[in-house]
Amino acid sequence: MFNLNDLAHAASAHLEICLFYLTAFIMIPLAYGVLLDRNIIRAGFLLIGVFGGISALFLLLQAQFLAMAQLMIYAVGITLVVVIALMLTNPNLEYEKSVELPQQQLPAFLTSILVFLVLYMSVLSEAWPVRNELPSADNIKVLGTSLLTQYSLPFEFASILLLVALIGAVMLAKSDHFHPGEEILGNESISETEGNENVVKV
Amino acid sequence: MWSKSNSLVVAYFTVIVALTGCLVTGQLKPLFNGMQILPEFHQLGAVAIVMALGAAAHLLGADLPAIMITSCLSVLVAVTYDQDPLTRYLILSALLFSIGVYGMTTSRNAVRVLMSIELMLNAVNINLVAFARYVDPDMVRGQLFAIFILTVAAAEAAVGLAIVLSIYRNSATVDMEKFNLLKW
Known part of the structure; x- marks a missing residue:
């Protein structure tokens, strides 16, 4: 006789496999679209699909908090920044003539194949200590506790990093008509030009 | 044809x-x-x-x-x-990572290079969360690392795009072929 519990477990495992392959089959073509689409604004929006697929994978992996954080930070925040940067650097929104650098295509292809093979072999040659119990339902609580006790120092450093990166990004992207050396040589150069004018007048 | x-x-x-x-x-x-x-x-x-x-x-x-x-x-x-589920997730993330490597090395547009780097960071995140689910389900430490990677990726995206913007302002292009200002 079938044990109903086993049957339900097997069914849920099959459902997880099906959802995994569904997500992967949506995500990989979208990732290629990000790389190869000649309309780069569309590539930027395809990135939302990839990040959404990854957050679906996080949901399958019982990481609810990270799935929502992924949606909020990547699929909305970073993609928005990327699309704004695309619009600023590509004001006519034209199609690109060629997406890829032709002389680098074959070496890049070989490199990526090699990277994949190395990762594949290293994944398979290790016997991972897999434990098949589900994470507890309140793993957000565990996350928060360890983030504020054991990992509080990295947490603070991360906040400082974000602040510094924000200030640095604003400084870099600020559009000022500033020429290097102007504030140092400013007065001297003005006096020099005045002197020259005097010479010319004389 | x-x-x-x-x-x-x-x-x-x-x-x-x-x-x-x-x-x-x-x-x-x-x-x-x-x-x-x-x-x-x-x-x-x-x-x-x-x-x-x-x-x-x-x-x-x-x-x-x-x-x-x-x-x-x-x-x-x-x-x-x-394969078992952990290996499945790891191989998917390896695949995404190598797609990101391909895009990073071939893309002509600098912003697309940054997008490929985001792809690679996300592949690493899948790895960490899969380990947190299957190897360490009590103290989901992989998710903690994924949170820190998320933070660093946000900072990286902001700074990288600002650099691209300032390069664009100086040279009026984002073509990786033409970024040879340091070459004489």
Whole structure:
């Protein structure tokens, strides 16, 4: 006789496999679209699909908090920044003539194949200590506790990093008509030009 | 000329032959075991078959993106269909990572290079969360690392795009070919 519990477990495992392959089959073509689409604004929006697929994978992996954080930070925040940067650097929104650098295509292809093979072999040659119990339902609580006790120092450093990166990004992207050396040589150069004018007048 | 339907036919053919190839190499597994050559990696035969077929289709003139997408998907299926879930997630993330490597090295547009780097960071995040789920389900430490990677990725995206913007303001282009200001 079938044990109903086993049957339900097997069914849920099959459902997880099906959802995994569904997500992967949506995500990989979208990732290629990000790389190869000649309309780069569309590539930027395809990135939302990839990040959404990854957050679906996080949901399958019982990481609810990270799935929502992924949606909020990547699929909305970073993609928005990327699309704004695309619009600023590509004001006519034209199609690109060629997406890829032709002389680098074959070496890049070989490199990526090699990277994949190395990762594949290293994944398979290790016997991972897999434990098949589900994470507890309140793993957000565990996350928060360890983030504020054991990992509080990295947490603070991360906040400082974000602040510094924000200030640095604003400084870099600020559009000022500033020429290097102007504030140092400013007065001297003005006096020099005045002197020259005097010479010319004389 | 090859039309879109022709390349779709080639792509479909690639998938089918790859699946049969992985079945055949699965049948050949005892042979590899006997020969002590790569006993665990018998699916590499399927990868090789997929690559050869893709190269053949490319020589015949089929669409390169279609070949790449379908061979990627068939490699994923061929390599993960009989693995345990952790390995499946790890291989998917390896695939995404190598897609990101390809995009990072070939893209002409600097912003697209940044997008590929985001792709690679996300692949690493999948790894960490999969480990947190399957190896360390009590103290989900992998998720903590993923949170820190999320933070650093946000900072990296902001600074990287600001650098691209300031380069664009100086040289009026985002073409990676023309970023040779330091070269005399």
